[in-house]
Amino acid sequence: MNNKIKKPKIVWLQAITCNGNTHSLLSANANRLKLFLDSFDLVYHPSLTTDTLLNDLLIEKNEIDFLLVEGAITSNKDFFQISDQGINEALKKLVLKSKYLIAIGSCASYGGVHQKFEQNDDICGLTDALDETDISYLTHPIINLTGCPVHPEWIFQTLFSLKEYKKVPLDEKGRPKEIYSYLAHHGCTRNEYFEWKVEAKSFGLKEGCLFYEQGCRGPMTHSNCNKILWNDVNTKTRAGMPCIGCTEFDFPRNNMLETKKNIGIPDEVPLGVTKRAYLSLAGVAKTFKIDRLNEKIIK
Amino acid sequence: MENALKLFSQKGFYNTTIPDIAKAMKMSVGNMYNYFSSKEELAKFAIKYSTNILANDLREINQMEISSRDKVFLFTRKYLENVQDSPEVIEYFLRVYLSNREVFNKDCEGFLCVSEFVTEVMILLDEGAAKNEFRQQEFFPAFAMIMGALGGFAFLSGEKVLEKDIAFYSDDVAENIYRALKYEG
């Protein structure tokens, strides 16, 4: 062991959150979690026992390499305070000491579910909560790791990439392209059912696609869920639960388990496909009855 | 092609022979077989050909910046004009395609040979409902409403029972279709 090599310092700040991203992080693959803890210095996380308190961090001058924020921000002290100050104040103090700022989850990225709260209209994500001067010391644009929750591997991959290469390419919504250029549909085990328009009869079955009836957003949601899998074994769509589009900025939407249709025709079609093209193909595909796809996989 | 459609609709699928069609198309029988390996294949090509005429009309209308109501009126007029000017196109659909399903059930089953047209009807309905001009309902009742009304009128025209020129009825037929689809807010 070489103790002389300084490990990058990580601070995990919690704002308005359900703690879901923390749960997700702690459910990471054990080997990967170990590698992460060996490679970085997690100096503060409110759910873990650490030597450092949030107060210390707010007062002391030490630099933070990676500031990870879980949860939405508000400037309204009646709704949220931490260490006797508004979360926006605490956030600004920490950002000024940090090199990288990473939004962990949809709430930190753009407000998420909390933004729907009608009694307080200033709940937002990091980008909206901070202005130019607040972020002037950052060495990289704010990174949004959207998702409800974020996949632990998305956090690790981003941190390891930054540690090694200092920057990651982002899409127009500030999400790392490496993770969010894929669609959740990509790699779903139901792709063949999607192609031939064989619909699942209900949730949780092995057979059928969830696009037409159950509201699956896989074909229009940026995430690599079906490429890296959750808990190394499964995803919503593989298990028979529609993707509810948790990595997109319009999440959570209304009626998430239903497909919005106009006179029986899906209102939205896969990303980048015209409705005419989709309907022509779907109409033709539906004509054929493929026995194999209409049978139980395990009889 | 129109001549083949005409022949098929007048004499019926089984009474029409390849030599009849070759003659009508001013082709030798041998040459005819270069294009179509059998009468069935020709019949399948003919249904694609004839519905694509309608599909092209409706695609043009769908791309116009007008209300869905106007689209229904315009398409109804176009369809009935087609019935008048090239009756063989619609007659073929009614008297050959719908009446001899056994000929078409392989490779032309379901919407396979008429898919371009069905797609355009879907686009018309989808846009109308998305703009709240049409009410929400299942696809097939809405589809049958449009096609039933238009096909029925083509049939009446073919039977020569209409008292007036078919175009005369266009707006009334369109109004009936529109009312069946219209949004009641």
Ligand code: SF4
């Ligand atoms: S279930 Fe969803 S993600 Fe899977 S194939 Fe169907 S639409 Fe795509």
Ligand code: SF4
């Ligand atoms: S499958 Fe969809 S809803 Fe589920 S985690 Fe992935 S992006 Fe979110």
